[in-house]
Every structure is written in C-alpha cells, then in structure tokens.
Amino acid sequence: MIDLHYWTTPNGHKITMFLEEAGLEYKIIPVNIGKGEQFTADFLAVSPNNRIPAIVDHNPKDGGAPITVFESGAILLYLAEKTGKFLPTDTRKRYDAIQWLFWQMGGLGPMSGQNNHFAHYALDKIPYAIDRYRSEVNRLYGVLNKKLAGRDFIAGEYSIADMASYPWVVPYERQGQKIEDFPNLKGWFERIKARPATVKAYELAKSINTAPSITDESRKILFGQTASVVR
Numbered sequence: 001m002i003d004l005h006y007w008t009t010p011n012g013h014k015i016t017m018f019l020e021e022a023g024l025e026y027k028i029i030p031v032n033i034g035k036g037e038q039f040t041a042d043f044l045a046v047s048p049n050n051r052i053p054a055i056v057d058h059n060p061k062d063g064g065a066p067i068t069v070f071e072s073g074a075i076l077l078y079l080a081e082k083t084g085k086f087l088p089t090d091t092r093k094r095y096d097a098i099q100w101l102f103w104q105m106g107g108l109g110p111m112s113g114q115n116n117h118f119a120h121y122a123l124d125k126i127p128y129a130i131d132r133y134r135s136e137v138n139r140l141y142g143v144l145n146k147k148l149a150g151r152d153f154i155a156g157e158y159s160i161a162d163m164a165s166y167p168w169v170v171p172y173e174r175q176g177q178k179i180e181d182f183p184n185l186k187g188w189f190e191r192i193k194a195r196p197a198t199v200k201a202y203e204l205a206k207s208i209n210t211a212p213s214i215t216d217e218s219r220k221i222l223f224g225q226t227a228s229v230v231r
Contacts (some may be wrong), residue, residue, distance in 0.1 A: 002026040008209040010167035011072040020197035071161040076160040097155035106163040148184035
C-alpha cells in the first residue's frame, strides 16, 4: 500500500496518473493547500519542503521499512524503478526519458507556475513579469513540440517524462497559449488525455477537490504575505 499525500495540482496529477497506469494499490491523504494544510507538523514529517505530493510506500521493493519520498520527479523515478514500468531499460532511451523529466521539473513546471501566478493571482499586475513568463512558456511549448516531431511520446514509448509534462500543459488556455500553434504537442496531448488512467486520475481529482474556485482567503494565504514561502 502506498499513502499518497496529494492535492489537485499538476504535480499531484503526475502521481495519480502513474499509480492508475501501473495499477498499484494506494490511499489518498488529501492535503488542502488552499487551507494551508501543507504547513502542519504531520505533513512536514513526510515532506520537509511543505509541498505536495509525497508518498509513503509501506511495501518497498527491498522488503524493508516504509520509504518516504517527496518531490514529484523523485516520486515518479521511485515508482518507475519499483514497478519496472514507464522508464526504458536501454541506457540511451532511459536517459532520454530522465532528461526530459528533469526538463519539466526545472523548466516547464516552474515557468508555468510563475506565469499563472503573475497573470492571475499577483495583487499587483506587472506587465514585464506577465510577458516574460508567458513568453517563456511559449518557448518551452515550442521545445516540446520539436521533440515530439515524428513520435507519439517524448521518449518514444509512454514514460514518466510524459506523465510529468502533461498536467502542466492541461491549462494551456490559462497559460495564454494556443495549442493549435504546436501541432505535434497537440497530438501528444490528445493521446495522453484519452488514456483510461488519465481519465481516472482527473475524475478522482474532481471528487477530492469539490470547491468551485480558490477563495479570497486562500488566495491571501497562497499568494499574499506568505507568497515567499509557498512555491
């Protein structure tokens, strides 16, 4: 059994997508970041950076004591190695997938997060910041679009690289992007969207986070005076 400390964000979706694809038994422990639950002592013991997702695997591959893993990229690598799925065994293909996983962790995710923050949540609208991050997300879409030329998935076969990037492309309209400008990316996006495990993961999210939208109080918690410690 895997305990998944989770909320309905792109980083959270990555892990439910993998767990559903692999058919692993897991239990969701919701961490409502809109209410500040990521700052509780119990969650800090699992995720010292106060960020979701995090897992506790009660049945690790080595048969030892439970293993705790935080950071979505590390979790995807852990689960891929635990199951032997969604990460190629061939050295060149394996590192192709891993480098694109890191590309998402270091580029697409953070830049999309900043874009969303400055465009939609920042109390002061700063045109320079809005333009900068929207343009950088556009550039990253172009990088991925080029990588996907002539292939169905990022590393050839469906892998953790795809699971990492897909949730960050889902809100492309909110990111100020036109997916039609990136035909290879669009085809990839539609293929992943149609996968049964992806459908299940996103349906599950709806049952956990039933709030219609972020509240004013949550916005203050997440993007106001505490914005320096919430990333």
